Amino acid sequence: EIGVGAGALTHALLSRPSCQRLIGFEVDSDILCSALRHGGLLARFGTVTRALPEEAASWSRTDWTHNLLRENDAARCLVFKADFLTCRSLPGDCQVAVGNVPYRISASITTKLLLQVPPLQRIILTVQAEFAWKLLASPGSPKFSRLSVLAAVLCTHRNLVGPGMLPPEAFSPAPRVDSAVIRLIPHQQ
DSSP states (O other), X not given: OBOOTTSHHXXXXXXXXXXXXXXXXXXXXXXXXXXXXXXXXXXXXXXXXXXXXXXXXXXXXXXXXXXXXXXXXXXXXXXXXXXXXXXXXXXXXXXXXXXXXXXXXXXXXXXXXXXXXXXXXXXXXXXXXXHHHHHHOOTTSTTOOHHHHHHHHHEEEXXXXXXXXXXXXXXXXXXXSOEEEEEEEEOOO
16 A cells, blocks of 8 residues: 555555555654554554665565565564655565545656556556546547556556546545546556
């Protein structure tokens, strides 16, 4: 999970039997501490938090398993107090990436997730609606961009999830823009 925040999505994911393990990243220590103390992540799921080793900036997906994750095999929820964008890749155990990502860095996060080697199975992100339209645009559309091309080339499927648009009041605090949930299914080569 990119951007654990207050832990609402983390809690919902860990409550699903199909979620065997969650590895999260959160850059804001205050929000993460609040989620652990008041949000029940620590008490209910035995969440382990760690600082991200500097070496993670160069780790491949395989390197994560060899260098770090074995130490925390018992933890069902492992959260790194760090900026995901400082990592070269996600841990190899991660097959699905999710997040309600900060809108100003949606392109950077999406690009990094699309370029994982080996590729992720699924990427599901809540993003600003305008960004979603650019990402999902087809050739000839005024919104078609480099990111549209990247997603089209690297994914077998790109689409909106659920009703499409999420109004600002669906969030707390409410953003000043509409949001959308996107699903990307990268080619598995």
